[in-house]
Amino acid sequence: MQINFLIKITFILLVLSILGYIISVLKEKISLIQGTIVLKNIKANQDTINKIDSIEMELKNKLLRTGDEVKLKLFSGKVVKGIVIGFSEEENKTLFMNTKTKLKEVKFKDIRKVKIISKYGKFFSF
Secondary structure (H helix, E strand, C coil), X not given: CHHHHHHHHHHHXXXXXXXXXXXXXXXXXXXXXXXXXXXXXXXXXXXHHHHCXXXXXXXXXXXXXXXXXXXXXXXXXXXXXXXXXXXXXXXXXXXXXXXXXXXXXXEHHHEEEEEEEECCCHHHCC
């Protein structure tokens, strides 16, 4: 009796989690079709967003776009991992990215190597 009840509850929770996932994927697909990029946990203020000139740029022979998750190796030996917010060409070509703890501004001349971890919207490119 109790086993059947637990199986029913587990099945209902599984169905609800799958439906929630499908709804979130459809929401992201609609945003992607409309050309809107949704970044969660962005730590940028309005001044930083105003500095952004471009949302797409080629860096070290790789095309980066806003929303891409990248890992940068700098000439100083540091490794920076985060999500690209945008680019500024006026301020000595600066890449703005959101790391787990804060907003980071990285000059293009300081970047030795770029590795793209995941592309924004890659799930929808067939």
